[in-house]
Amino acid sequence: MNRPEKGMQFAKNVKVIDWLKTEILDQIANLYKGLHYANRHFIIDSLSSLIVSVYILARRVGLSFRELDQAVIEKLREHKNEGHQLEEWYGDLSSLEEYMNKR
Template sequence: MNRPERGIHIAKNIKVVDWLKTEILDQIASLFRGLHYANQQMIIDSLSSILVSVYVLARRMGIPYREVDQVVTQKLREHMKEGHQLEEWYGDLSAMEKYINKR
């Protein structure tokens, strides 16, 4: 790849990263609207869009999907070990860890 093509590739990647950041913010706003109106379909759509954008953003930043999953699992284990309230009250963190490990 020659210099001008490389510059275009870098500029394009920066533009995509910026677009993903705004997409995440837009979907967070949509999630809040869904929560406000108790619209389950809007909530599910927003949450899934956030997850997709986060994974793609990680990839654009050179972080493999598997590594994101591994760090999420580590964080879940750390929070469980520290006695996080969501785990103590609902078992959410261990349920999520089991789900991730089954994928």
């Protein structure tokens, strides 16, 4: 690949990263709307879109899906060890860690 093509790829990647960042913000706004109206479909749609956008953003910045999964599992363990309230009250962190380890 010659120099101009590398420059085009870099510019394209920067543009995609910026687009993904706005997509994440848009889905957060949609999630708030879904929560406000208690619309289950809207909530699931925005949460799933958020997850997809985050995974693709991770890939665009040079992380593998596996690296992101491992970092999430490590973050869950870290929060559990620190006595996070969601773990103490509901066991959510353990449940998510167990789910992710079974995939």
